[in-house]
Amino acid sequence: MALLHYLHLIYELTLTSTSTPSNKLKLITAIIALLTFKYRSHAIGTRRRDDLKEPKGAVPFLGHMPLMASIPGTRLHDTFLKNYRELGPVWSISLPGIGRMIHGDSPELVEHVSKTNFEAYEKGEHFNEALGDIFGKGIISTDGEDWKSKRKQATQVFNIKVFREYSSEMFSKESQKVVDYLDKAATSGAVVDFHELMHAFALDSFGSVLYGESFGCMKNIGGKVPFAEAITELLEVASDRLVDPLWKLREAITTVGAETRQNGIIMRQHILRMIAKHRAEDWSDPNKKRDLLMMFMEATDSDGQPCSDQYIVDMMLNLTVAGRDTTAQGISWMMYLLLRKETDPEILETFIREVDETYGDNLPTFETHKKQKFAEAWYTIKLIYAGESFTWSTYTMGRSELIWGPTAHEFRPSRWLGGEKSKSLNKSNPFHLGPRACVGQGFALLQATTIMGLVLKNFEVKLVEPGRLPAYGSGMTLPMVGGLPIRVSRRIHRVDVKA
Numbered sequence: 001m002a003l004l005h006y007l008h009l010i011y012e013l014t015l016t017s018t019s020t021p022s023n024k025l026k027l028i029t030a031i032i033a034l035l036t037f038k039y040r041s042h043a044i045g046t047r048r049r050d051d052l053k054e055p056k057g058a059v060p061f062l063g064h065m066p067l068m069a070s071i072p073g074t075r076l077h078d079t080f081l082k083n084y085r086e087l088g089p090v091w092s093i094s095l096p097g098i099g100r101m102i103h104g105d106s107p108e109l110v111e112h113v114s115k116t117n118f119e120a121y122e123k124g125e126h127f128n129e130a131l132g133d134i135f136g137k138g139i140i141s142t143d144g145e146d147w148k149s150k151r152k153q154a155t156q157v158f159n160i161k162v163f164r165e166y167s168s169e170m171f172s173k174e175s176q177k178v179v180d181y182l183d184k185a186a187t188s189g190a191v192v193d194f195h196e197l198m199h200a201f202a203l204d205s206f207g208s209v210l211y212g213e214s215f216g217c218m219k220n221i222g223g224k225v226p227f228a229e230a231i232t233e234l235l236e237v238a239s240d241r242l243v244d245p246l247w248k249l250r251e252a253i254t255t256v257g258a259e260t261r262q263n264g265i266i267m268r269q270h271i272l273r274m275i276a277k278h279r280a281e282d283w284s285d286p287n288k289k290r291d292l293l294m295m296f297m298e299a300t301d302s303d304g305q306p307c308s309d310q311y312i313v314d315m316m317l318n319l320t321v322a323g324r325d326t327t328a329q330g331i332s333w334m335m336y337l338l339l340r341k342e343t344d345p346e347i348l349e350t351f352i353r354e355v356d357e358t359y360g361d362n363l364p365t366f367e368t369h370k371k372q373k374f375a376e377a378w379y380t381i382k383l384i385y386a387g388e389s390f391t392w393s394t395y396t397m398g399r400s401e402l403i404w405g406p407t408a409h410e411f412r413p414s415r416w417l418g419g420e421k422s423k424s425l426n427k428s429n430p431f432h433l434g435p436r437a438c439v440g441q442g443f444a445l446l447q448a449t450t451i452m453g454l455v456l457k458n459f460e461v462k463l464v465e466p467g468r469l470p471a472y473g474s475g476m477t478l479p480m481v482g483g484l485p486i487r488v489s490r491r492i493h494r495v496d497v498k499a
């Protein structure tokens with residue numbers, strides 16, 4: 001607003017016929033000097049905040065934009081961690097066109113924003129505008145009443161017992177394909193990229209659970225599946241848009257805009273095809289297994305009317321995009337943490353003992369999943385003005401000595417067990433907390449405990465490079481750069497994969 005005011009002033013004063021050229025020049029110089037003074041240490045359009053610490057490197061008008069642009073994606077989270085260590089839990093940066101971003105890596109603040117005062121912190125205009133054409137009017141990019149009714153519906157569907165049992169059966173079935181694949185690798189001694197394998201598994205299992213049909217990625221690991229490519233590219237675009245105020249211009253003058261539209265079409269057409277396929281099926285058998293799409297086709301909206309195809313497409317697209325990379329990468333990091341040489345070997349042993357005890361000689365079910373408490377624990381491991389946003393870093397909080405004490409760097413799943421679990425929720429929670437926490441959390445845990453349980457029950461897994469900490473990539477999730485090469489050999493007491 002202030003900028004518009006000044007520009008208007010320039011216009012008024014410089015374009016009047018009575019002003020001489022020299023006066024006009026003086027006036028423009030004075031206004032530029034004034035603006036430079038006003039925005040000498042922060043981005044144009046943002047408020048100066050002397051009460052908040054900032055990393056060094058802000059420049060007039062652009063604030064921290066040049067600094068942020070200079071940080072490679074593979075260093076971003078560590079830079080945030082460094083800021084936390086140097087500046088404390090609350091610090092901020094200002095970015096033109098995006099506003100001031102306040103980082104608050106403290107359990108109390110996270111709890112305040114996510115739970116206690118949740119209503120006051122919406123996703124906001126910038127977020128919803130940047131992601132609106134990608135996620136449509138789905139649960140991710142909406143706020144207020146619209147979000148509330150979608151959230152309620154999604155939560156209900158995820159909690160329906162028959163659907164949970166169906167998911168469990170499908171995750172088990174798809175995990176079997178991974179076991180078969182690893183079985184061959186155990187025989188040949190081949191190195192397997194577990195990260196790549198988990199991306200194939202995650203999409204296939206999502207295909208089965210969400211749409212009743214696997215995408216066939218496991219048959220062609222590393223091969224191209226248009227639906228999978230579309231998700232990857234859409235997520236990249238979404239992540240770029242959130243930090244680039246000029247994304248509209250960038251996409252208009254490059255091929256990114258057209259590619260994004262095309263990827264949206266690929267995803268939406270697939271979902272529409274699946275809706276048509278399901279409509280043509282016989283629904284009369286009450287015992288017919290129901291995938292997630294069918295659950296939404298049967299559900300009603302907030303007015304009690306059947307949901308429109310457009311509504312269902314948006315909902316399914318949101319759930320698919322939110323769930324694929326997060327789960328694949330979460331499972332890969334889990335595997336790495338378990339196997340790296342710094343981790344106490346007792347943790348892997350406890351995990352395997354739990355799997356052996358809960359599965360016996362059977363395959364995992366929804367009931368066995370509920371008993372995998374250790375596996376689950378292992379996986380889970382101020383004032384703001386308008387135009388400012390609040391964020392926090394799970395990566396930073398998970399490594400904070402202030403929060404976890406001197407053993408912060410140790411991998412200890414026990415922190416999420418029993419009574420400790422509820423105390424730890426606001427300390428570093430990859431699913432966040434409060435009303436906007438991950439709606440697919442239970443679903444992700446079911447998938448992770450099933451696949452990890454079956455893999456570790458059947459194989460002894462070794463990292464090919466035990467001393468290498470995988471680098472992370474940039475984006476909305478945390479991909480591993482260079483994958484996670486492993487070697488497997490069969491364990492003696494294994495579940496018969498053909499059973």
Ligand code: HEM
Binds near residue numbers: 443
């Ligand atoms: C390891 C796996 C996963 C992690 C770490 C994860 C993490 C998260 C986080 C942190 C949020 C909150 C984002 C925010 O506050 O803006 C979120 C939201 C969400 N997640 Fe997940 N997620 C995972 C898996 C899944 C799965 C499997 C699904 C669905 C099948 C899913 C669906 C969603 C949806 C729809 C939202 C938006 C909820 C809302 O806005 O009300 N997620 N997830």
